[in-house]
Amino acid sequence: MTETSAVTPQPTMPWQATTRKKVATLMSLVISAVVSFVIVLVTGLAGVDGFALTFFGVSFLAVAIRTFRLDSKKRKDAFVTVAIIATAVLAFSPWMSIFGSVIIKGLRGLRPNFLYETMQTTTPDDELSLGGAGHAIVGSAIMVVIATAITLPLGILSGVYLTEVRGRLTFLVRFVVQSMSGVPSIVAGLFIYTTFVNFTNAFSGMAGALALAILMLPTVARTAEEVLKLVPDDLRSASYALGARQWRTSLMVVLPTVRSGLTTASILGVARVIGETAPLLLTSLSKDSFVFNPFGGPTGSLPTYVFGLLQIGTENAINRAWAGALVLMLIVFILFSSARLIGGKDKR
Amino acid sequence: MSSVSATAQTPEPRELSIIYNRADRVFRRIVTTGALTSLILLGLIGMFLFVRSAQIFNDRGLKFLTGANWTAGSGDGVIPDDFSIGPMLTGTILVAFIALLIAMPLAIGGALYIEFYAAKGVRKVLTTLLDLAAAIPSLIFGLWGVAIFTEFGERWSTLLNSRLGWVPFIKVQNELFGRSPFVAGCVLASLIVPIITSVSREVFSRTPRDLIDTCYALGGSRWGAIRTVVLPFGKSGVIGGAMLGLGRALGETVAVYLLLNLVFRYNFRILESEGGNIASLIATKFGEATEYELKALVAAGFVLFLLTLVVNMVAASIVQRSTVRK
Numbered sequence: 001m002t003e004t005s006a007v008t009p010q011p012t013m014p015w016q017a018t019t020r021k022k023v024a025t026l027m028s029l030v031i032s033a034v035v036s037f038v039i040v041l042v043t044g045l046a047g048v049d050g051f052a053l054t055f056f057g058v059s060f061l062a063v064a065i066r067t068f069r070l071d072s073k074k075r076k077d078a079f080v081t082v083a084i085i086a087t088a089v090l091a092f093s094p095w096m097s098i099f100g101s102v103i104i105k106g107l108r109g110l111r112p113n114f115l116y117e118t119m120q121t122t123t124p125d126d127e128l129s130l131g132g133a134g135h136a137i138v139g140s141a142i143m144v145v146i147a148t149a150i151t152l153p154l155g156i157l158s159g160v161y162l163t164e165v166r167g168r169l170t171f172l173v174r175f176v177v178q179s180m181s182g183v184p185s186i187v188a189g190l191f192i193y194t195t196f197v198n199f200t201n202a203f204s205g206m207a208g209a210l211a212l213a214i215l216m217l218p219t220v221a222r223t224a225e226e227v228l229k230l231v232p233d234d235l236r237s238a239s240y241a242l243g244a245r246q247w248r249t250s251l252m253v254v255l256p257t258v259r260s261g262l263t264t265a266s267i268l269g270v271a272r273v274i275g276e277t278a279p280l281l282l283t284s285l286s287k288d289s290f291v292f293n294p295f296g297g298p299t300g301s302l303p304t305y306v307f308g309l310l311q312i313g314t315e316n317a318i319n320r321a322w323a324g325a326l327v328l329m330l331i332v333f334i335l336f337s338s339a340r341l342i343g344g345k346d347k348r
Numbered sequence: 349m350s351s352v353s354a355t356a357q358t359p360e361p362r363e364l365s366i367i368y369n370r371a372d373r374v375f376r377r378i379v380t381t382g383a384l385t386s387l388i389l390l391g392l393i394g395m396f397l398f399v400r401s402a403q404i405f406n407d408r409g410l411k412f413l414t415g416a417n418w419t420a421g422s423g424d425g426v427i428p429d430d431f432s433i434g435p436m437l438t439g440t441i442l443v444a445f446i447a448l449l450i451a452m453p454l455a456i457g458g459a460l461y462i463e464f465y466a467a468k469g470v471r472k473v474l475t476t477l478l479d480l481a482a483a484i485p486s487l488i489f490g491l492w493g494v495a496i497f498t499e500f501g502e503r504w505s506t507l508l509n510s511r512l513g514w515v516p517f518i519k520v521q522n523e524l525f526g527r528s529p530f531v532a533g534c535v536l537a538s539l540i541v542p543i544i545t546s547v548s549r550e551v552f553s554r555t556p557r558d559l560i561d562t563c564y565a566l567g568g569s570r571w572g573a574i575r576t577v578v579l580p581f582g583k584s585g586v587i588g589g590a591m592l593g594l595g596r597a598l599g600e601t602v603a604v605y606l607l608l609n610l611v612f613r614y615n616f617r618i619l620e621s622e623g624g625n626i627a628s629l630i631a632t633k634f635g636e637a638t639e640y641e642l643k644a645l646v647a648a649g650f651v652l653f654l655l656t657l658v659v660n661m662v663a664a665s666i667v668q669r670s671t672v673r674k
Contacts, residue, residue: 187397282630
């Protein structure tokens with residue numbers, strides 16, 4: 001009796017790495033790092049990229065040594081693991097670098113006055129404590145609000161068509177929305193230029209908003225479809241069973257349940273277009289002072305403000321451009337987190 | 349016997365017919381009209397761009413696509429207008445393909461890493477960051493390219509030129525290296541990597557878990573499972589994602605404008621600091637264009653529109669097919 005209880009097998013997880021293996025991996029990483037550091041010091045390989053390259057080379061060597069006695073399958077697996085981690089690091093490093101540089105360089109150029117002053121009496125070369133992007137932020141906000149007001153209803157209608165009405169053109173509509181999301185932003189700007197700007201004979205914030213709306217529509221429509229798809233069919237059946245017609249079911253049962261999802265849709269749409277520069281270069285141009293009237297001629301916006309500063313290229317102008325980039329990134333970040341927050345509420 | 353008769357008595361589901369009353373029909377018509385706006389809009393974009401630039405296609409015909417000059421005439425007819433987009437068309441394709449070539453392995457490696465190698469916590473963080481990275485405006489990529497990446501790009505170019513100078517595409521005439529198709533292509537690659545990665549990761553995550561487990565149970569390694577199950581399963585999705593990225597790279601304006609010297613000459617030497625693409629041509633020439641030149645720019649935009657539309661339609665059909673199946 002005691003014997004059988006003694007041999008009761010403990011559950012083991014042979015596929016998990018043992019502590020010894022983990023330590024060995026860590027050690028070989030550290031040794032590779034040190035070796036490649038020495039190689040970089042001795043040879044002429046310069047910079048972060050040189051170090052990374054040597055490090056991957058040395059890691060391959062380390063893996064080759066460690067798996068020398070294993071069979072070919074395990075050796076291949078180990079090599080591929082190193083290779084995949086290396087490409088992943090290479091793939092993620094640009095945007096990590098972007099996040100880092102925008103935050104560091106942006107904070108250096110950011111002053112409180114950047115958020116509410118304009119460039120009306122300031123040249124880009126002046127001290128950073130003078131002037132700001134207030135006019136650009138206001139301009140961007142106005143254009144984005146107008147663009148949302150246009151695209152949200154259209155996006156919802158298209159979502160409702162794809163999930164509720166399900167007419168004959170369902171496939172076509174979905175296909176067109178998908179391919180429209182790839183229309184180059186400059187083409188959208190050119191279209192509004194050849195139509196709206198030519199007809200009204202003036203560049204304006206309204207023209208910019210229309211161009212942004214074209215780019216926003218696919219995002220909003222697709223997200224709206226995604227959220228509407230999540231509504232359980234039971235709700236629809238229950239509504240029909242109570243004698244409601246399709247229009248009542250859609251408008252009073254289905255749509256109210258996805259109110260927050262539709263908010264998410266419009267937020268994601270705004271995040272998609274807030275940084276668009278190219279279409280605004282052809283439609284709203286730029287201006288150094290506040291413009292509150294959407295039809296009041298050329299209007300400043302955050303992207304065109306940064307773009308203009310980049311072309312001036314002096315030191316303070318570049319600093320201002322980084323600050324503008326930081327504000328843009330913060331806006332995108334805030335939009336994204338609020339979309340996630342609101343979207344998360346929906347599922348509960 | 350009794351059980352057979354019991355099943356036989358199970359009533360067939362009643363045939364349901366839907367009768368829409370007047371209110372329903374009005375509702376459906378309104379929704380349909382709204383949903384068709386995107387279709388109409390797409391048609392209008394193509395139509396207006398074509399109508400506004402018809403004169404150019406009429407005047408120049410196919411030479412608009414193949415000619416290598418963009419010269420504004422003197423107005424009195426001494427120097428005639430000569431607008432064509434040959435070098436920009438090839439430049440667009442060249443830069444986009446460099447970007448795609450660099451981005452593809454990185455994106456696939458990144459997606460495999462997130463889905464199959466990263467620890468659970470790391471995976472969550474990376475997926476969130478990936479969404480955010482896909483939303484970084486291209487203007488910021490351009491700024492980063494000018495201020496930070498150019499240094500690396502020039503160093504790599506120097507290295508490539510000195511070691512692989514005998515390859516025709518790599519040899520340069522002026523050893524300047526900055527603002528070349530290669531540098532612009534690298535920045536475009538980092539711009540489309542998040543897009544391709546998130547599509548690929550999405551497809552990889554749909555691989556049936558039991559197929560992967562079967563592979564492990566048969567003694568396969570992780571790479572074995574990826575090679576024999578995950579990659580074949582996700583192939584069409586990855587291709588669709590790559591096409592989406594290609595479409596984005598073909599139409600990119602600001603990043604290319606900031607990172608590539610616009611020179612109107614056919615150039616296939618990727619390290620030479622000259623090139624351009626249609627979108628950046630439009631952004632560059634728009635400000636001080638004459639009326640006839642504007643029409644030529646609209647014509648260039650129309651060509652770009654058709655090019656990206658074809659790429660995106662192929663991408664849309666591939667992505668749709670690969671997501672519908674599962």
